[in-house]
Amino acid sequence: MTKVLIIGAGHAGGTVAALLRQYGHEGEIVLAGEEPAPPYQRPPLSKAWLKGETDLEGLLLRPESFYAEHGIELRLGASATAINAAARTVIFADGAVESYDALILATGSTARKLTIPGAERPELLELRTLVDAERLKAALGPGRRLAIIGGGYVGLEAAASARALGSDAVVVERMDRVLARVASHTLSDFFTGYHRRHGVEILTSAEVTAVEDDGARLADGRLVEADAVLVGVGALACDQLALGAGLTCENGVVVDETARTSDPAIWAIGDATFRPVPTHAGRRHRLESVPNALEQAKQAAAAITGRAPPAAEVPWFWSDQYDVKLQIAGLPDGADRQVVRGDPDPAGDSPSFAVFHLQGDRVLCVEAVNAGPEFMAGRMMIGRGTPVDPEKLADPSVSMKAVAVG
Known part of the structure; x- marks a missing residue:
C-alpha cells in the first residue's frame, strides 16, 4: 500500500493530506512541517491576526484532532534536510530517516532578504509565519x-x-x-x-x-x-531540497499539469512551484496564492490516487485593505489594452471599479475593487475565452451578464 510523505505543513501540505483521504487513499500519510503549529491560514496574518480579530484556533485549517482521526501522522517542528531520491527516503535535521513511495514537496516560500548594512539586525521584522x-x-x-x-x-x-x-x-x-x-x-x-x-x-x-x-x-x-x-520585498521559492535531489528547478520546482516533478515519484505544490497554467496557453508561472495551493493539492492527490485530474482553474488572488476588497483573476501577460469600468477615484465614498486586461477581444485578467460581479464575470470569460465588446465592457450601465454573453 502506497506511503505518502508530505514535506511542508502549510496550506498546501495540510490540504493535500486531507484530500488524499477524501479521495480514498488508504495507505500511510506522514505530514511533516518545520513550524510548531498545525497547518494554518497565512493570509489573515497581515490583517485579522494583527488586529486581534482572530486567534490560533480561527487560523487553523482544521482542528489538530482531525489528523489523528483520519490516520494522518502529523510531525511538527520537523525540518527536512535532504532527499535521497534513489532510495526514496528523506533525512531530517534530528537524524531521522523517513521512507516514501510518493513524496509531495509543499515547502512554500521564504521572505527575500535585504543585502544592505543593518539587514542582519535581529529586530528587523518580516511577515511570513x-x-x-x-x-x-x-x-x-x-x-x-x-x-x-x-x-x-x-x-x-x-x-x-x-x-x-x-x-x-x-x-x-x-x-x-x-x-x-x-x-x-x-x-x-x-x-x-x-x-x-x-x-x-x-x-x-x-x-x-x-x-x-x-x-x-x-x-x-x-x-x-x-x-x-x-x-516586504518579495519571496523566494523554498526549492533547496528539490535542487539537492537533482529535480529540475527554474524560479521554483518545475512541475507538470499534475504537479509531478522531473522525478516520477515526487510531486510539488504551492508557492515553491513553477507550473504551467492551462488557461493561459500553458505558460509557466510561480503563483503565490491560496487558490493555487488548493488547485495543485487537488492535482497531486488525484494523480496519486488514480482519480481523473481536476478541471483547470483560472488563477485568482485577493487582498483586503481597510474596507477595500481587491480580487484579481487571470494573468495580464500578453495583454495589448486595458479597459477601466467604473470610477477609480480613491477619494470616493464607496470606491468600486475594475480594470480589464485584453488581448484583442479576449479578457486575460481582471482587477476588481469592491466589484464582485466584474470579478466573477471576468473570471468566467477568461476561462471560456469569451470575446467581448470593449465599449460595452467599459459602460457600467451595461450589466456584466450582458457583457459576458459576447
Missing part, C-alpha cells in the same frame, strides 16, 4: 511608527493594519509606484491615494541603503524615522 506576525503585532500600537520597506501587497496590508491599531505607517518603495510588479497603473494609483487618505505616508522611487537604530536610511540621505522596520 505566525511567529513573524506575533513580533509585528507587539511592535504596533498608538504612538508607534512602522516603516515598511516594499510597496507590495504584504506591505500595504500591514500598513492598513498598523493604521487600524493606531500606529503611524510609512511605505518605502524603490520603484516609481506601489504594486509595480503585480498591478496596473490604475490600481497602483488607487491604492496610493487610498492609503494616503488613511494617513499612510508613501515614498516612491526611494531606495533604502541601510537600516539603523532609528529607522531606514535612504539613498538621498534622508532618515525615515521609525520604532520598527518591516521588510
Whole structure:
C-alpha cells in the first residue's frame, strides 16, 4: 500500500493530506512541517491576526484532532534536510530517516532578504509565519511608527493594519509606484491615494541603503524615522531540497499539469512551484496564492490516487485593505489594452471599479475593487475565452451578464 510523505505543513501540505483521504487513499500519510503549529491560514496574518480579530484556533485549517482521526501522522517542528531520491527516503535535521513511495514537496516560500548594512539586525521584522506576525503585532500600537520597506501587497496590508491599531505607517518603495510588479497603473494609483487618505505616508522611487537604530536610511540621505522596520520585498521559492535531489528547478520546482516533478515519484505544490497554467496557453508561472495551493493539492492527490485530474482553474488572488476588497483573476501577460469600468477615484465614498486586461477581444485578467460581479464575470470569460465588446465592457450601465454573453 502506497506511503505518502508530505514535506511542508502549510496550506498546501495540510490540504493535500486531507484530500488524499477524501479521495480514498488508504495507505500511510506522514505530514511533516518545520513550524510548531498545525497547518494554518497565512493570509489573515497581515490583517485579522494583527488586529486581534482572530486567534490560533480561527487560523487553523482544521482542528489538530482531525489528523489523528483520519490516520494522518502529523510531525511538527520537523525540518527536512535532504532527499535521497534513489532510495526514496528523506533525512531530517534530528537524524531521522523517513521512507516514501510518493513524496509531495509543499515547502512554500521564504521572505527575500535585504543585502544592505543593518539587514542582519535581529529586530528587523518580516511577515511570513505566525511567529513573524506575533513580533509585528507587539511592535504596533498608538504612538508607534512602522516603516515598511516594499510597496507590495504584504506591505500595504500591514500598513492598513498598523493604521487600524493606531500606529503611524510609512511605505518605502524603490520603484516609481506601489504594486509595480503585480498591478496596473490604475490600481497602483488607487491604492496610493487610498492609503494616503488613511494617513499612510508613501515614498516612491526611494531606495533604502541601510537600516539603523532609528529607522531606514535612504539613498538621498534622508532618515525615515521609525520604532520598527518591516521588510516586504518579495519571496523566494523554498526549492533547496528539490535542487539537492537533482529535480529540475527554474524560479521554483518545475512541475507538470499534475504537479509531478522531473522525478516520477515526487510531486510539488504551492508557492515553491513553477507550473504551467492551462488557461493561459500553458505558460509557466510561480503563483503565490491560496487558490493555487488548493488547485495543485487537488492535482497531486488525484494523480496519486488514480482519480481523473481536476478541471483547470483560472488563477485568482485577493487582498483586503481597510474596507477595500481587491480580487484579481487571470494573468495580464500578453495583454495589448486595458479597459477601466467604473470610477477609480480613491477619494470616493464607496470606491468600486475594475480594470480589464485584453488581448484583442479576449479578457486575460481582471482587477476588481469592491466589484464582485466584474470579478466573477471576468473570471468566467477568461476561462471560456469569451470575446467581448470593449465599449460595452467599459459602460457600467451595461450589466456584466450582458457583457459576458459576447
